[in-house]
Amino acid sequence: MKRIAFLIFSISFFISTQSFAQPARSRVTSSNAAAQQGKSTTQQNDRASLMFPTEAEMPEDVVWRRDIYRQLDLMADKNAPLYYPVEPTDRQVNLFTYLFRLFLSKRVTAYKYNLDGSESFAEKDKITDVKEVLDRCYIYYEEDNGKYTVADTDIPSANITRYYIKESSFFDQRTGTYHAKVTALCPILIEEGEPTKPLFWMKYDDIAPYLSRLPIMSSNLNNVTNMTADDYFTMNRYDGKIYKTANMQGKVLANEPDTVKVKKEQEKIERQLVEFEENIWHQRELADSLDSVAVEQPKAKSTKRRPTSTTKEKAVSQGSTNRRSSAATEKKEKGSRASSAPTVSARRQRR
DSSP: OHHHHHHHHHHHHHHHHHHHHSOHHHHHHHHHHHHHHHHHHHHHHHHHTTOOOOOOOOOTTOSEEEEEEEEEETTSTTTGGGTOOSSOOSSOOOHHHHHHHHHHTTSSOOBOOOTTSOOOOSGGGBOOOHHHHHHHTTOOOEEETTEEEOOGGGSOGGGEEEEEEEEEEEEETTTTEEEEEEEEEEEEEOOTTSOOEEOOBEEHHHHHHHHTTOEEOOOSSOOOOOEEHHHHHHTTOOOEEEEEEOOTTOOBGGGOSOHHHHHHHHHHHHHHHHHHHHTTTTSHHHHHHHOSSOOOOOOOOOOOOOOOOOHHHHHHHHHHHHHHHHHHHHHHHHHHHHHHSOOOOHHHHHO
């Protein structure tokens, strides 16, 4: 018993000595690793919360692309899902309230609206002073240690009745598909007696993960919110008039005083986009170059008439026809006689 007790005491003493002999730095590193692991897990959870299926980004090396700018009137029926509800409810908010909250919390970067109407996503054009935008738009806010808080009733969502969007139509040669994708978005503040105030530009790829979590009502007949704001833009459910295109001369349709000429130009651009999409695969040369198996078109039948046969040839052909018909008749008669006779199998004949 004494030996067993001594052995147990020796083992316990050895274990305690090794634990106290561990360097303090190693113990601190282990705790730091655990803390870092917890922080990493939190970041992964935050990142996973944004992992929603959104439309793929537009490749930079597409073979064909055309950029156009549209103005969306939220008073139109097709664009109404972006405007209502004007005041947030328990389950729904409109698009501007949602975007304004993202901008206020700095989860999404906003960019300045240039005077010429163009967008720039350069570092110098980022809006870093939130207070400047709030003061310019006369939005009441409360500040606490550099953080700005705006009540839902003070967000001017009712006055955001228009949007500028940039739409890129492009042909992706990798997949052989045609797309029309929204690439940027700008809310416009319209107040009675005041000039219109485009607030800021936002890259659509930055807000797409958040828009995929914003449910909207897509129909007056079906009040189920079975669509998200990202679905709405991805499926091009909006309706907007073209006011500008990316061109070498920098012309803007909105600057044209003749409204009839503007309308004709808008219809011309829309028609060009439709014709390009429809004629991608209708052109024989392009189809043969992009398709791995080019199917040959069937040759047209000749419309030439055969030469008229002579009288002798007619007689010969008539005789041959008669012979074929008489032979067929004789064969038919033999077949009928054979069918009337009793059937005898080959096995009985050999017997």
